[in-house]
Amino acid sequence: MSDLHRLTIHEAHRRLAAGEISSVELTQDCLERIHQVEDRVQSFLTITEEQALEQARQADQRIADGQAGPLTGVPVQIKDVISTRGINTTCGSRMLQDYVPVYNATVVDNLYRQGAVMVGKGNMDEFAMGSSTENSAFHATHNPWDLQRVPGGSSGGGAACVAAQEATYALGSDTGGSVRQPASLCGVVGMKPTYGLVSRYGLVAFASSLDQIGPITRDVTDCAHVLNAITGHDPKDSTSLPQAPKDYLAALNDSLSSSPLAKGRSKGVLRIGVPEEYFVDGMEPGVRDAVETGIKALEDLGATIEPVSLPTTKYALACYYIIAPSECSANLSRYDGVKYGYSFQDTSDMVEAMEKTRQFGFGPEVKRRIMLGTYALSSGYYDAYYLKAQQVRTLIRQDFARVFQQVDALVTPTSPVAAFPLGAKTGDPVQMYLIDVCTLPVNIAGLPSISVPCGFAQGLPVGMQLIGPHLSEESLLRVAHAYEQATEWHKAVPVL
């Protein structure tokens, strides 16, 4: 095995385009790496070795024809909630254990059009509900930095896979932090784009007003490359923004003062706000230290740092855990054992068949959320829970909008804790929910945000989250890239 599995997308692309390596070599190296570490990391639910090598051969032909794009021939793992034609898409659930989609998600078609090589499907919490990947019906994933600890979730497979160098990058989905939080816990870059920027067509629905697909990569440049490939208007998704394509790579620039957001400001300097509410009680001291050091680095780069307040932050968790389960209870009603998926047949009664199908097909967390959502939407409780949460959602949005009159971006911890031991929080749902306290307000407001590695707490990676106004991906990437250029954290790799 060579060291090709360690390359970033942009490094691999340079060497592929120059003819120094082939996609088949790169793909084989990743597959060997998978064979070497997967029994310990367990980031995959399906490994698509044969298809990957076939795609690699096609990519090599395309490169030989001078048609190579930045992602051509580069291996990717795709979260198992994103539909892949002809390849099992289980959502980490017994319910869809044998489900084989008959169409690709738009993001998958977009990657394939670029000549991507898919090496497999990523492990996840069942239906993306969870923060540790322990809710997968099939197996847990282990954090490559400490195999006794969780990788975060729900896209824990993707983050662990990229950190363990089993694929060059991954696609995850983020409903309340499910890309950014595992990226933070595994020491890689994770981005949730503005709601509507990336098509949700073919993303199996959890909470439709919050779900968004995002990249998990080794550095910010790679993140921009993937964003370039997956963004764009999709007529198959009615919430897809009618945006003209942008070149996110062109947005990367070392100087913070040239941010387009900073233009027109009196000093022409980027202003970054630090919301005190995100430095919560119970935050680990090592996480706080790493994030504060990261904020200092942003200041050294020329940004002005100012304290800001988002007083509705303390209501975000309750707001989210009413809205997301409500939408989930509606979306998951489709699993009735009739059209696809697991089906309990050993009864003559239709209602009993459905109840047993859902009893045996769903795991405990999914059942909890369906029940919670059913309660919040049921007559007599709708106003007190669902309507109230939607009103609070308005206030949370307005809070962000007000703060973005004052500053160009926000910086916060991504997660108040570093990776925790497997099994440590599975007994108490509320403790697990609290881990997403810094990420879920962003989904509630539909904002873009990125998590970048900013240090270590007792040997475990820590992530720093940047949040911007709607469609400010270019500025966020620019700030994140400038920070990355000034620090070495993204270069750290776990020993496996």
Added chain:
Amino acid sequence: MALDRQEVQHMATLARIGLTEQELESFQDQLSHILEQFQILAEVDTSGVSPTGHAAGASGGAGVMRDDIPQDSSSFEDVLSNAPWQEGEFFRVKAVLEE
């Protein structure tokens, strides 16, 4: 906000989820505890605040419309390929009405 056993069973019935005795018991505790956390919202004054149903509205993309032009859809074979029980071009289900 403690839920009683009947309420938990009622939710399970509405959601068409069969539960064991043990699940019923643990969900009663857990869901009660979660609902307790939601009480914090009662302190927020939301009078006159309009609800936000969707983040897309905030970024200008709610309900993008297109012309209603007939297009090819998936084939019967594709649509039925994951069906647990089928007959001809149909999904089969258990009898809904008594004979």
